[in-house]
Amino acid sequence: MSRDKVSGDKVSGGENLSADNGYALTVSDLSWHADDRAILSDISFSLAKGEMLGIIGPNGAGKSSLLRCLYRYIKPDNGTISLFGHNTSYFSAKEFARQVAVVLQDTPHHFELTTEQLVAIGLTPHKGPFDLTTSSDRRLVADALEKVGLTHKAGQIYEHLSGGEKQRALIARAIVQQPKLLILDEPTNHLDIRYQIQIMELLRAIGISVITSIHDLNLASAMCDQLLLLDDGRCVAHGTPKSVLTEQRISEVFDVCCSTQPHPQHGNPQISYFYGYSYGDSTHDKSANDEAAHDETNHDENAHGLKALGQNSLGQNSLGKKAFGQNSLDKTDFEENSLDRRHWSSMERHKQDED
Numbered sequence: 001m002s003r004d005k006v007s008g009d010k011v012s013g014g015e016n017l018s019a020d021n022g023y024a025l026t027v028s029d030l031s032w033h034a035d036d037r038a039i040l041s042d043i044s045f046s047l048a049k050g051e052m053l054g055i056i057g058p059n060g061a062g063k064s065s066l067l068r069c070l071y072r073y074i075k076p077d078n079g080t081i082s083l084f085g086h087n088t089s090y091f092s093a094k095e096f097a098r099q100v101a102v103v104l105q106d107t108p109h110h111f112e113l114t115t116e117q118l119v120a121i122g123l124t125p126h127k128g129p130f131d132l133t134t135s136s137d138r139r140l141v142a143d144a145l146e147k148v149g150l151t152h153k154a155g156q157i158y159e160h161l162s163g164g165e166k167q168r169a170l171i172a173r174a175i176v177q178q179p180k181l182l183i184l185d186e187p188t189n190h191l192d193i194r195y196q197i198q199i200m201e202l203l204r205a206i207g208i209s210v211i212t213s214i215h216d217l218n219l220a221s222a223m224c225d226q227l228l229l230l231d232d233g234r235c236v237a238h239g240t241p242k243s244v245l246t247e248q249r250i251s252e253v254f255d256v257c258c259s260t261q262p263h264p265q266h267g268n269p270q271i272s273y274f275y276g277y278s279y280g281d282s283t284h285d286k287s288a289n290d291e292a293a294h295d296e297t298n299h300d301e302n303a304h305g306l307k308a309l310g311q312n313s314l315g316q317n318s319l320g321k322k323a324f325g326q327n328s329l330d331k332t333d334f335e336e337n338s339l340d341r342r343h344w345s346s347m348e349r350h351k352q353d354e355d
């Protein structure tokens with residue numbers, strides 16, 4: 001695609017995106033490295049217009065790095081990113097801001113601004129340098145504040161809001177920006193469960209394309225149309241929650257034991273996690289048996305560096321139950337609990353390692 005084809009009115013006008021191919025975003029063969037290390041490798045996917053894509057994966061998998069490439073904070077080494085059919089590198093900064101809004105966890109401080117003023121910043125890409133605020137601008141801001149449940153905080157200094165309220169204010173600012181694609185980095189991080197659900201439902205209800213990184217796999221399963229699972233900078237799976245969130249894949253990528261079943265309401269996978277193993281260090285052990293667990297830190301670790309969580313000298317965890325892989329559970333227990341053969345094998349392996 002030549003620069004001429006997308007420069008000038010065609011892209012800066014915002015309405016004449018003639019190369020629009022039904023996709024909000026298309027990413028092809030994207031790779032990025034830093035400090036001589038591959039952070040993202042050969043990532044390709046498309047997002048249909050109006051859909052919500054969840055980027056999931058373990059810590060350090062590359063979720064934020066991928067999002068940074070998408071909103072042009074990072075320039076990838078390889079690959080192309082097309083927004084509504086146009087290579088994103090050809091958008092002017094202002095036009096890109098009309099098309100794409102970004103909600104991040106770490107934002108610059110806005111010491112003096114009220115919540116309402118912060119939300120009104122979302123109007124900027126639509127304003128000329130001498131444009132005054134209109135009544136319709138004020139209505140947009142008021143509507144966005146209402147949508148995120150912050151009308152009563154409009155006049156409060158933004159910096160004095162709680163973490164969750166700040167997050168909701170930033171989402172209101174993105175709504176005011178009226179983007180066609182909204183990119184969010186872990187938007188539910190600071191939110192209580194009510195607002196986690198409410199904000200995700202709101203993002204869906206806006207009706208625009210959304211890409212969000214998210215750690216809560218059950219929330220991702222419930223709310224996202226598509227999921228992209230990253231591991232070590234590579235795309236491990238891409239598709240519907242049902243196709244991506246299999247027990248085996250979650251176990252392998254996140255190194256946890258789990259089972260899935262259809263959620264009673266929406267039918268997508270609902271994941272139940274099984275507790276009993278944690279990586280070797282005892283800092284995660286919050287049980288009443290801290291002391292006993294600490295005593296056994298070295299010799300109870302298995303070959304994978306796994307140690308029974310909260311395990312005391314009797315091999316019991318903090319609930320007085322035998323830890324998984326210990327002798328109180330047998331194969332039948334796992335079969336009755338619908339855990340597949342792979343999980344059983346994994347439990348057996350841990351057990352043998354510990355023996």
Ligand SMILES: Nc1ncnc2c1ncn2[C@@H]1O[C@H](COP(=O)(O)OP(=O)(O)OP(=O)(O)O)[C@@H](O)[C@H]1O
Nearest residue numbers: 034035039057058059060061062063064065066213
């Ligand atoms: N600018 C950079 N320079 C060097 N390494 C980087 C840079 N940015 C990211 N990384 C590394 O890339 C890897 C992926 O980081 P990234 O923040 O994208 O992961 P993530 O999946 O978002 O993790 P988390 O779930 O913990 O937020 C990490 O190992 C990180 O240290």
